[in-house]
Amino acid sequence: MSDLSKETIQAALAGLKDPISGESLLESGAIKGIVIRGGNVGLSIDIASPDLVNQYETVRLEAENIVKDVAGVMSATTVLTAERASDDKGPAAPTQGKRIGQHAQPGGKISLPNIRTILVVASGKGGVGKSTVAVNIAAGLKSFGLKVGLLDADIYGPSVPKLLGINEKPQMGDNDKMIPPVAHSMKVMSMGFMVDEEAPLVWRGPMMAGAMTQLFTDTDWGELDVLVVDMPPGTGDAQLTLAQRIPVTGAVIVSTPQDIALIDAKKGFQMFQKTDVPIFGIVENMSYYACPKCGDRAEIFGHGGAKETAENYGVEFLGGIPLHISVREKSDQGSPAVLDRNNEALREAFLSIAEQVQDKLLDAM
Numbered sequence: 001m002s003d004l005s006k007e008t009i010q011a012a013l014a015g016l017k018d019p020i021s022g023e024s025l026l027e028s029g030a031i032k033g034i035v036i037r038g039g040n041v042g043l044s045i046d047i048a049s050p051d052l053v054n055q056y057e058t059v060r061l062e063a064e065n066i067v068k069d070v071a072g073v074m075s076a077t078t079v080l081t082a083e084r085a086s087d088d089k090g091p092a093a094p095t096q097g098k099r100i101g102q103h104a105q106p107g108g109k110i111s112l113p114n115i116r117t118i119l120v121v122a123s124g125k126g127g128v129g130k131s132t133v134a135v136n137i138a139a140g141l142k143s144f145g146l147k148v149g150l151l152d153a154d155i156y157g158p159s160v161p162k163l164l165g166i167n168e169k170p171q172m173g174d175n176d177k178m179i180p181p182v183a184h185s186m187k188v189m190s191m192g193f194m195v196d197e198e199a200p201l202v203w204r205g206p207m208m209a210g211a212m213t214q215l216f217t218d219t220d221w222g223e224l225d226v227l228v229v230d231m232p233p234g235t236g237d238a239q240l241t242l243a244q245r246i247p248v249t250g251a252v253i254v255s256t257p258q259d260i261a262l263i264d265a266k267k268g269f270q271m272f273q274k275t276d277v278p279i280f281g282i283v284e285n286m287s288y289y290a291c292p293k294c295g296d297r298a299e300i301f302g303h304g305g306a307k308e309t310a311e312n313y314g315v316e317f318l319g320g321i322p323l324h325i326s327v328r329e330k331s332d333q334g335s336p337a338v339l340d341r342n343n344e345a346l347r348e349a350f351l352s353i354a355e356q357v358q359d360k361l362l363d364a365m
C-alpha cells in the first residue's frame with residue numbers, strides 16, 4: 001500500500017479514452033488532481049463543458065473501477081470537473097452553476113435502508129458555524145443514547161475530522177464499503193478524507209452531488225438511528241440535488257444574527273421548501289458574546305434576528321448559541337462543546353437544541 005504513487009495510478013489509467021475525441025485522457029492532460037491518502041485515491045477528469053457530464057459518466061465509472069483494482073487501493077473517488085469551461089479561478093461558489101443544474105445527472109432517491117433518519121445541517125453561507133453546530137447536535141444526540149453517524153459533505157471546507165480530532169482514514173471493508181473512523185462513539189465520513197486540502201478541485205454542481213452521494217452509499221454505516229449531514233454551505237444546485245436525492249427526514253438551518261446571513265438563511269428555507277424537506281428549525285449561532293471572564297452578555301451582532309426571521313417564515317426557532325471562546329477551543333481540541341462539563345451554560349444551549357431535534361426525529365421514526 002505504501003508504494004502507491006501517482007505514477008502507478010496514471011499508468012493504470014493510460015488506456016482510458018476520451019469518449020468524444022477518442023484520444024487518451026491521460027495524454028491530453030484531462031486526468032488531474034490525483035490525491036492518494038493511505039489507500040484512498042481521488043482524482044478528477046476534466047471535461048470541456050459541464051453540459052457533457054452525461055457523456056462522460058461511463059468513463060468516470062470506468063476510471064473508478066480501474067483505480068479500485070490497483071493493488072493497495074481501498075477506495076477510489078473520481079469526479080468530473082470542468083475547469084477549462086470555467087472563468088473563475090477558485091472552486092465554484094456554491095450558488096453558481098445554474099446552467100449546470102439543468103443537466104444534473106438523472107437519478108432518483110438513493111436508498112439507505114439501515115439508516116432510520118437523516119438530519120441535514122445547512123446554512124446560506126460559509127463561516128456561520130454550521131459544522132460546529134452539526135457536530136454538537138450529533139454528539140448531543142449520541143449522549144441521549146441514539147446510534148449516530150456524521151457525514152461531512154462540505155466540500156468547500158471539510159472540517160468535521162478536525163472538529164472531532166480524527167487523524168485516521170477510512171478502511172476498506174470486506175463488502176467493498178468504506179469503514180468510517182469512529183470518534184466520540186460516532187461513525188464519521190468526510191469529503192476531507194478524499195480530497196487534498198492544499199489543492200481543492202473545481203467542483204461543479206452535478207459532479208459534486210455525485211461524489212457526495214457516493215459517501216452515503218459506499219460507506220459501511222451499519223445500523224443508525226440518525227445520520228447527521230454537514231451540508232456544503234449555500235443553496236446552489238449541488239445542495240438542491242443532494243436534498244432531492246437523499247431521503248432527508250429534516251433540516252436544521254444555521255445562521256448568525258447579522259442581516260446578510262439571515263438573507264442567506266431565507267434562501268435555505270426556500271430550497272428545502274422546494275424539495276419538500278421538513279425544516280426542523282433555525283439555530284442562531286454567535287447569537288451574543290458571552291464574556292468568558294465576567295460572564296457578561298453583549299449582543300454585538302444584534303441578537304434576535306434569526307428568531308424574527310423564523311417567525312416570519314413559520315419556521316421554528318430552536319435556540320441561540322453564544323459566541324464563546326470555548327466553542328472554538330473545544331473544536332480545536334477535537335472535542336465538541338456539548339460534552340464539556342466545565343461550561344454548563346454552553347453545554348445546555350447545545351443540548352436543548354439537540355433535544356428538540358431528537359423529538360422531531362423520534363416523531364419521524
Ligand code: ADP
Binds near residue numbers: 159331
Ligand atoms: P461553517 O461550517 O459554517 O463554515 P464552522 O463551524 O467551521 O463554520 O465555524 C467557523 C469558525 O468559527 C470555527 O473556527 C469555529 O470554531 C468558530 N465558531 C463557530 N461557532 C462559534 C461560536 N459559537 N463561538 C465561537 N467560535 C465559533
